[in-house]
Amino acid sequence: MLQNKRIAILGAGSMAKALVAGLLRNPGVSVKNIVATHYKQEKAEKFSAELGVRVVLDNREAVKGSDIVILAVKPQALPGVLKEIASSVSKQHLVISIAAGVTTSFIKERLPKAILLRTMPNLPATIGEGVTAICGSDHSKDTQVDIAKAIFACVGKVVLLDEDQLDAVTGLSGSGPAFVFLIIDALADAGVKVGLSRDVSLMLASQTVLGASKLLVDSGEHPGKLKDQVTSPGGTAIAGIHTLEQGGLRTTLINAVESATNRSRELGLKFSVKK
Numbered sequence: 001m002l003q004n005k006r007i008a009i010l011g012a013g014s015m016a017k018a019l020v021a022g023l024l025r026n027p028g029v030s031v032k033n034i035v036a037t038h039y040k041q042e043k044a045e046k047f048s049a050e051l052g053v054r055v056v057l058d059n060r061e062a063v064k065g066s067d068i069v070i071l072a073v074k075p076q077a078l079p080g081v082l083k084e085i086a087s088s089v090s091k092q093h094l095v096i097s098i099a100a101g102v103t104t105s106f107i108k109e110r111l112p113k114a115i116l117l118r119t120m121p122n123l124p125a126t127i128g129e130g131v132t133a134i135c136g137s138d139h140s141k142d143t144q145v146d147i148a149k150a151i152f153a154c155v156g157k158v159v160l161l162d163e164d165q166l167d168a169v170t171g172l173s174g175s176g177p178a179f180v181f182l183i184i185d186a187l188a189d190a191g192v193k194v195g196l197s198r199d200v201s202l203m204l205a206s207q208t209v210l211g212a213s214k215l216l217v218d219s220g221e222h223p224g225k226l227k228d229q230v231t232s233p234g235g236t237a238i239a240g241i242h243t244l245e246q247g248g249l250r251t252t253l254i255n256a257v258e259s260a261t262n263r264s265r266e267l268g269l270k271f272s273v274k275k
Contacts, residue, residue, distance in 0.1 A: 001150040003028035008066035010059050010081060011073035012038035012047040015098060018126040019070065020051045022154030025128075035062045063088040068147065069114075071097040071107075075271070078102055082110040089114045094144050096151070100170055101268035104137045104163060115140055117148050120169045121155065123177045130156030133169040167268065171261030179256055184209055 007023065009016045016036055023029045034053045038044040044055040056062055063069055063085045073081050078099045089095065095114040097107055104116045117140055121132040132152035136145045145160065152158045161169065184205045191201025216223055231238040244250075 001028065001147060002026055004033065005029075005068055005147070006033045006066045007035075007068045007070065007151075008062035009034070009036045009070045009072050010062060010085070011071070011077075012036040012044060012055055013072060013074075014126055015121060016070075016072045017047065017051065018121075018128075018130070018155050019072070019151065020053055022125070022128060023151065024051070024053075026150075026154050035065065037062045059085050060088045063093070067092070067094065068151075069093055069095045070151075071095065071099055073099065075099045075102050075267070078107075078271075079110070082107060086110055091115070094147060096148055100174065101167075101264055102271045103268060104135075106271040108137070108139075115144055117144065118163060118166065119148065119152060120166050120174055121152060122173045125152075125155035128155055131173050132156065132158050133161045133166060133173070134158055135161055135163040135166060137163075167264040168257075168261050170264040171257045171259075174264075175257070175260040179253065180209065 187205035188201040
């Protein structure tokens, strides 16, 4: 699927680094067919040294020699980048955006010739354990969606959704790692409170979350069923769960995802189709 495809990644940040590392694990991708960009010479040289791919300062140069263009710059920088590369993008280019909140209609108006796809990856992609939502557009074909799936499958799992669901994805899986980190930090604090050292508490908390998540994914069981396996009558786990329910943990997490989703929608309004 990706063999001989020339891929340009505009913006050599952490997500670009994850994508390059993931792509290079794919036997069909050659290092010579990947180019990234960064506007700072020092950062470009460091990225190139770490991953072995060519990094240039000129976005237009990268686009002209590519088949696939991944827009990996921050949303606020995207309008300027789109203006810069507009004359270099042809109808043969597949353009994939990972910019949160920026609609395909906004990009299409600025890159009218491009075939567009929009995605929402998350931070664990940096260790190959991410999840990416991919949405096609009115002018994309299944084969082009399959190319995007192949790219992001290199850094984790993928799911196909409609664009109007991407704000919810941003609220859940995009923002979710921050919620999980907060939970782990709180669990570690709890361990310290009941007498464990900070290092041991953090290790126990993080490994517990990792192990529980892996068990859930590998078993395919409903989380409620696995919860019941831990809770015995009159035991410690059910006592703790009672306290969590009293504190409104479930409601708080639902509200957090809803708030993050609404904020994503608010930010997206800044990127209307108007120039």
